[in-house]
Amino acid sequence: MEDEVVSDAERLSISYPNATYDFYGTPSGALCVYKNGDAWPVRTGSESQRIIREARAVYDHPIKDTWRAVGERIYALLDDKKVLWTSIDPLAFAEAGKKTFGSLLLWIGVELASLLHEDANTAAEAVTFFLAGAGLKGIEIGFRESIVTRSVSGPKMLGFNPFFDPVPELRKPFTPTLGLSVAPLKTPHFEDIGALYLRESKESDRVFLLTCAHVSHPREQVIALGNVGYNNAVQSMIATIGDHERSIGYWEGIREEHLALIEKTKKTIEKTDKFHNEITKRWTIPYQRIIGEVVHVEPLSYTRDWVLIELSNDKFDWDTFKSNKVYVGGNISPLDYGKIMFPHPEDQAGYTYPQDGLLQAFGVVQAHEIHNPQHLDANGEKCLFVVKNGLTTGTTAGRATGMGSFTRVYNEYDIKETSIEIAVLPYGNTDGPFSAPGDSGSIVLTRDDRIFGMLTSGAGTTERTDVTHLTPYWYIEEEIKKMFPGCHLYEVVE
Template identity: 30%
Template sequence: MDLSQLPIVFSKDQPDLQSPRSQTDAVGAGDGTPSDPASLTNPLTMEHTPFVVTDNMSKNYYKGLPSSPRLVASTHPSPAEPPSDLAASSVLKEIRVLRDHPLISVWDNGLAVGISLDLNMIGVNWTSLEALTIAKVGEESSGPATVWIGVESGALSYEEGSNVAHSILKYIVDQWHIPDCRVEIRESRVMRQTGNNLPNPVTSKSPTMELTPFVVIDDISESYYKGLPSNPCLIATTHPSTIDPPSGGQMEDQWGWEDRWWPDSGHSAVLKEIRALGDHSLASVWDKGLATSICEGLNTMHVNWTSLDALTIAKVGDESSGLATVWIGVEFGALSYEEGSNVAHRILQGIIGQWHIEDCRVEIRESRVMRQIGNKFLNLVHFNHATFTIRSPYTATLGSPISTKDRLWDEGTGGFYFSAGGNDSNIYLVTARHVVLPLGQDDNEEYEQPDDNKLRVVIHGTTSFDENLAAFDREIKEKEFVIKDIQDRIRLMKDKNDFVWVEARILEEKNLQMAKTELEQLNLLLKDIATHWEGAENRVFGELVWAPPIIPSTEPGRYTLDLAVIKIDPGMLDAENFLGNTVNLGKKYTPLELAQKVHLHSSSSPSFKIPGNRLVKLEDQVPEDALFNPPMRDADSKPCFIVFKNGGKTGMTFGKANNVSSFTRTCLAGQYRESKEWPVIATNQESGAFSAKGDSGSCVADIFGRVAGILTSGSGATESADVTYVTPISFIMQVLTKRFPQAHLSPTLVVPAGEGTSAT
């Protein structure tokens, strides 16, 4: 809708924003009761032109906020610095929680919904809606109450934005009798906070050939590899003469079958076994480029392959060595029999043929690369160990970056663990659905696939894995510099023999030995990561088992439903590496800084203590009635609710929960939908953003050591969020217990005698 075409003329009876209320609002003014709650106003009609933002003011008005969004409109422009020299004189601003204001009592009782309906009726492409205060950094006053509206970039001109802002303000004043507030509009988008650093892949194409090769059928597929340990299903073979056909089969002469067996004939399929390739011409070129060429060919054909081997497969008891076989494993359901035949012949004729290897075959089977005695989550180490922080993503503590194996460029964060209880011994991890099923890539229906088709989930996508390796390099170089620096100091003390210098040299030699030990610890872990975790298949830790559709909601007690459940693979967890829902605080903050973040006021004595090992065990959950009733006080003796999270992108951050709901408006399945959110803002201007893209799915906890919810999105003009949105744990558990009736947040491992670990 073109807002410039709306008949907007401003009336003379605009409320005086400097006075408590307009003279026309004498009845019920300020009581927060709408005179007509169902009445939603059109854009304000006044004779006087409202204040209109300029470009300079737009760019500088929100200086200091994490994403520095652009101001579109304000009904109360007095906080802005003079436009004459905004670039030089704009003040820093910060977001604060709204306290002790009439807005709070009516926000979730109809006002917020009314504003969203009004915006929809006007035709505004809005993205978020908050009630908070925005004040100058260092200013003691709390700042005016602000209804903060986010709109898509370019959705409104300054003039249109001003008209909309005044329309909303008039609705607030006239219908809800809240005069002492302002309305501001900024450009901001709601981000599902997954990393998305690579372009979408090309849509998979079915391989085609001019000549139709032999195509496997179900009976052959199921029996062909009988005798092998996993009895995989055959998808394709380029040498069907090794298949035992039915006697008198129509294709006997065409394919040269020698044996006379068919599943329906009453005979037994022959047993097969795998043998080493041995002395074959394939062996001489396999590691000299042929294997790499086959991998590239499979990738070019968009084949979701899992393994590539060169070996022989022969009949049990057959004295001959068997036919040399290029054996390709593909994911379950990745190729039909027809597609598999085309792929196999392309590999044989187009790639292997160029290497002049004739006496071999290509076979494709369904196969998954499985972790056996290999990777599991790394064990935790003591706080003073050099790898305490950098190994954290590979441990079972909360906050590891995650992705799906087939979309490594979309990254989010693992949330919290739960056990299903009863006879289910598995341990599950909750994250946001859009982390593992990106918006636009699925039909937003309930996800529940058969075992063979479940999505595999990995620690680290491509970007976060590379960033982790880069962090290793930085720490190693820094440690090498420290060693050199200490060695230089020791050399300078070499000829100093008095007591003070001797004592100093002894201390430096101890420091040198410690630095060398730490360097060795870093190098050993880096070698382990590079050797055993580099391939995405080596970072698989579980599979997606269930994800309800994303459902926005503004109903009481409901919030954005955006969750997915991942089952942790057997063998990933053991008694040494799993401590339940535990957060590693890391070394980002000193003990004093941590204390200042959680103990803001002498009257607040939360049960949360800063453990010496920096591992915080989360127990219990935040009840819904605590979300908007802050349980503690800040340094100014005002009610507040401090929360924290360990995100895959921004790591450990602390924030302050707002005491009124926010609302978001996002496009889902081609339609704009509104939803209520639990908002979290930065604790102050210096603390930085609470979250950024890549943090979706993170577990948010309060400083009483309770699970508060999972992070689902944030609003801002850049990848840093000015306001972060969280789905409360109370709502999540309502949904989870419908699927897992005995689900609980205190999973522990039990090791029965002679068996592996299980959950209770």
């Protein structure tokens, strides 16, 4: 008789009973292969529910000043032990909504079904021995199954004013507001998000768009909206019209109470239908959506995943251009945005919701600020709140970590691509992941409008990412200025 197929949870729980308990609550439902140190508490009893946990950033730890060198040594040890690791994230955990508990945990992702419990124990002992020799004790090692996924998935660009546009959410994909989806003309299924607009110099009219290096060939023409972005945008219009028509059908049954609402909804349908007709006439053919061409590609390697696209000036209406602004409206209301980004009473001085829901990018978060954040979460713990608007997940908030994460991708030729990135964790257990495949290239801002980094990948057991990785913008800016010394962020447009 053939062996019975055992699910991942069952397979891992045979050797490690807490496989489904340790990281329960993470967006992808991460399963623990092995964790050393003291066992984390679990509820007992036949009807006891598992404790929901959240990953949290760690800032004030002795390892932070030497983490880069220590992390490189750790992944070399893992390589020696033949561990197919995918990510190494230094963080801690908390029960949902509560303060952080326990010590620093090196949360190590490994390829699915690639690491046996006893081999994980051997690797953890080797790492712990090395850390102790470096004077770093009390650090836990936790292995989880997880893969790193790099998020690839004619007319002028339209203006965007959320207060006055009749259907702003449907219009946004066709505007140059940050979050614009771009793709190579010849391969429009490789899609990224344009991160930032840069001007070559104060005297130059050349404007560049920064995004990830998946658009990878110099002089290649680039279009606004690849296959997925365009199809999703058009389908959203059709779905919106259908939803409104069904609502009218319901309201007409109790017409007297809903006459004004019916009339308003009919006008929305009319405007949406008109917009749909305009888009499908002038935007359907990819050639009509060309907005520029690639002028520089960084090799996709250690901390390098970016490309500059020179934009065609005649495809942009610079008089209505919103500059580097991230739309933080949509799936987060103005009231909720304030509660999420400024949750602690002692940390709310001077807060106002960004005008029109557009967060203007001002300045750059430097390395020392990433390691020493000053925001306070609801429990009074220091953290660094960030926000982005991506093609797949829209507006999401998260918590940036204070130390770099190592990531590795194995391609079909067994070539290892290793990077060090900054990680962003989900805001909380009930808020979902910070990103998903298709969000690559999104610019991530802090709540005080400053540029934190550019989203490059995510790690998780499924497409629901537990950890989002990005390249810090201070590093990208330094590299760009080596080629274009006068290059700077596009001027703020009032």
